[in-house]
Amino acid sequence: MKKYRAGIVGATGMVGQRFAVLLDKHPFFTVTAIAASPRSAGKTYTEAIDGRWKLDIPMPNYIKDMTVIDANDIDAIKPLVDFVFCAIDLPKAEVRELEEKYAKAEIIVVSNNSACRGLPDVPMLIPEINPEHTAVIETQKKRLGTKRGYIAVKPNCSIQSYVPLITPLLEYEPYEMVVTTYQAISGAGKTFAQWPEMIDNVIPYIGGEEEKSEKEPLKIWGKVEDGVIKNASLPVITTQCIRVPVTNGHLAAVFVKFRKNPTKEQILKAWDEYEGEPQRLRLPSAPEKFLTYFEEDNRPQTKLDRDIYGGMGVTAGRLREDTVYDWKFIGVSHNTLRGAAGGAVLSAEYLAAKGLLD
Ligand code: NAP
Secondary structure (H helix, E strand, O other): OOOEEEEEEOOOOHHHHHHHHHOOOOOOEEEEEEEEOOOOOOOEHHHHHOOOOOOOOOOOHHHHOOEEEEOOOHHHHHHHOOEEEEOOOOOHHHHHHHHHHHHHOOOEEEEOOOOOOOOOOOOEOOOOOOHHHHHHHHHHHHHHOOOOOOEEEOOOHHHHHOHHHHHHHHHHOEEEEEEEEEEOHHHHOOOOOOOHHHOOOOEOOOOOHHHHHHHHHHHHOOEEEOOEEEOOOOOEEEEEEEEOOOOOOEEEEEEEEEOOOOOHHHHHHHHHHOOOHHHHOOOOOOOOOOEEEEOOOOOOOHHHHOOHHHHOOEEEEEEEEOOOOOEEEEEEEOOOHHHHHHHHHHHHHHHHHOOOOO
16 A cells, blocks of 8 residues: 655644644554644644643654644645544634645645534545435535545544444434433543543533534535435434533433334344454454443443454443333543544545545
8 A cells, every 4th residue: 555645734722732642653644744734833843742642542653753734734734635534613604715835836635623524525424324425525525626635524522432333223214313412522632630620510501513413424424416416314313412520522312213123133233243344344343343332230331342453443221122212322422542543544445445645
């Protein structure tokens, strides 16, 4: 496999730091540029981080002395990269403007940000689930007037604890779901040191999260028609998203009704057998097993199970019949790995394997 030159835009943030670690000695990608806000520009990565390293694994050596570029200085970044990963904290309109500027400069953008997720010609990828959505890239390139530049995004971290588990059950026609998510503080780019109010506390509000958690699954389950993604209309989903005092890992409590109600054995079999293109292509970040079910009543737990298969697997447990809905269960995924940087790296690996980074 040819090696691609990758930039990390937002390299100093929580997700950017995950990218820095995941791309260390990556078989497909070499980090050749790092960018962040004008505050960090011109400093080495170590200087720019200045005590803000948020991970419990050390900063990789390769990046320590790299100079941070201003993310807005696309002319400086363009000659250095084939594509960029993007995870920046800016208002949505500014993120969309910046990502489209990169694409128009013929730099492919693999984004963690939500700004472009709603656009029907932007693929929002969970590579195990909807790799065929990459077909809309051609439509997007026409809109942007580009030869090579485009934006591919990954969905919100909250949905990755239940969408992977509902996908193998779509043949049973789920039509109504209630989901409550219990989300880690790293989802807000924070640690306990930076957010002491979260210690011994639960906050029943995460701005914008419920809308994303209800709408984004319908795009993931949508079909490509006339060069764009037409969202699915079912299942209708209602959510409550709650911040809990956990460092990493989002847990979802799910209730679901089906038009063709499956048996417990059918659900467990569907989960056990489900795999996607990343497993078939043996992509470097693909979990050996996408979905793992625990029989124990007290699993999955965020702390015990978030790191399964390098934080790229999704776990489930407590599948049981419900008195109001048909079935209920619990799902867990790692929000900054599967839900953010890891998911984006896997998407880029898929794009590379399909020649879509050339
Ligand atoms: P974060 O820790 O606050 O990092 C923000 C990054 O944005 C930093 O690199 C920062 O650079 C940069 N930045 C801030 N202002 C900028 C500007 N004016 N121009 C260019 N860069 C600027 O945030 P995060 O948690 O990594 O999240 C980043 C993005 O990923 C957000 O859109 C978030 O919604 C999304 N996301 C996060 C998660 C998660 O679990 N954390 C999951 C999925 C998606 P400086 O250090 O120079 O300020």
